[in-house]
Amino acid sequence: MPIPATQYIWFNGKLVHWEKATVHVLSHALHYGSSVFEGLRAYETPRGVAIFRLQDHTRRLFDSAKIYRINMPVTPEQVNDACRQVIAANGLTRGAYIRPVVFKGYGEIGVCPKNEPPTDVAVAAWEWGRYLGHDSESAGVDVCISSWNRVAPNTLPALAKAAGNYLSSQLIGGEAKRLGFAEGIGLSIDGNLSEGSGENLFLVKDGVLLTPALAHSVLGGLTRDTVMRLARERGIEVRECAIPRELLYIADEAFFTGTAVELTPINSVDRLTVGTGKPGPITESLQTAFYGLFNGDTPDKWGWLDYVDMAAALRVAASG
Numbered sequence: 001m002p003i004p005a006t007q008y009i010w011f012n013g014k015l016v017h018w019e020k021a022t023v024h025v026l027s028h029a030l031h032y033g034s035s036v037f038e039g040l041r042a043y044e045t046p047r048g049v050a051i052f053r054l055q056d057h058t059r060r061l062f063d064s065a066k067i068y069r070i071n072m073p074v075t076p077e078q079v080n081d082a083c084r085q086v087i088a089a090n091g092l093t094r095g096a097y098i099r100p101v102v103f104k105g106y107g108e109i110g111v112c113p114k115n116e117p118p119t120d121v122a123v124a125a126w127e128w129g130r131y132l133g134h135d136s137e138s139a140g141v142d143v144c145i146s147s148w149n150r151v152a153p154n155t156l157p158a159l160a161k162a163a164g165n166y167l168s169s170q171l172i173g174g175e176a177k178r179l180g181f182a183e184g185i186g187l188s189i190d191g192n193l194s195e196g197s198g199e200n201l202f203l204v205k206d207g208v209l210l211t212p213a214l215a216h217s218v219l220g221g222l223t224r225d226t227v228m229r230l231a232r233e234r235g236i237e238v239r240e241c242a243i244p245r246e247l248l249y250i251a252d253e254a255f256f257t258g259t260a261v262e263l264t265p266i267n268s269v270d271r272l273t274v275g276t277g278k279p280g281p282i283t284e285s286l287q288t289a290f291y292g293l294f295n296g297d298t299p300d301k302w303g304w305l306d307y308v309d310m311a312a313a314l315r316v317a318a319s320g
């Protein structure tokens with residue numbers, strides 16, 4: 001989908017015009033994949049626009065950089081501020097998708113050069129709709145198991161949200177789309193379920209909510225964590241475990257979670273209907289609880305909503 005341009009991008013400490021946020025073609029990340037990033041959503045709420053789980057996303061960004069030993073030239077608070085600034089400076093009061101990216105920039109060539117190239121940091125934001133199609137979250141999607149496995153443990157670390165991991169995602173998601181499915185699911189190297197190309201996977205069997213454990217090459221999704229907490233609060237048993245592929249075929253319900261897809265029901269897998277082939281009752285109750293965080297129906301007792309003080313964010317931008 002085309003990116004709906006906004007006015008400003010935060011780039012290495014200050015807001016620059018969208019079209020000026022450019023990099024050199026010899027940047028290290030472009031050649032060797034040395035980039036880590038995040039994807040967040042800001043929502044319009046009754047108390048104004050709020051960024052969902054901002055601190056947790058920033059922590060994961062720093063964790064990803066730590067795994068790859070990428071020097072961080074900024075503090076977590078600077079990244080948080082940058083996220084608030086791109087919302088305020090671009091007037092994104094109706095909510096937005098926010099993309100922080102940290103990458104090895106221009107200055108050295110070679111996979112592991114003697115001197116580290118400088119680290120560049122950028123944060124952009126724009127209005128973004130449904131990732132898997134406009135009615136995907138209400139109607140559900142048809143998906144397949146990919147012929148490509150997810151990255152194996154101790155090859156590319158799945159817990160790091162690194163650009164290189166998305167080569168695996170492109171193989172999985174691209175194959176699925178060429179075959180006419182909305183999304184593909186990768187298996188882990190041992191043949192158990194792992195995750196979608198850009199989302200975590202859940203299924204419901206006999207009233208229990210199951211999701212692949214972190215050891216099965218999944219990203220530790222913040223929506224995954226949110227949904228597990230909301231489910232446990234509602235008395236639903238949740239298990240993080242190894243899940244054989246065929247359990248998905250005979251599940252009562254299944255759904256994806258992720259910042260982009262939010263909570264998207266799965267209607268069929270490999271052309272086999274899951275449950276009734278429509279979003280199931282547990283999926284729908286968790287959707288209601290999840291979206292309730294943003295319309296005020298679900299109390300935010302965890303402090304997950306970071307309300308953007310537009311005037312304060314603009315003051316910080318002006319002083320930076």
Ligand SMILES: Cc1ncc(COP(=O)(O)O)c(C=O)c1O
Binds near residue numbers: 198218219220259260
């Ligand atoms: C591979 C992959 N798995 C899972 C997720 C879901 O993570 P989150 O809920 O933190 O967005 C994402 C999205 O970032 C992803 O790219």
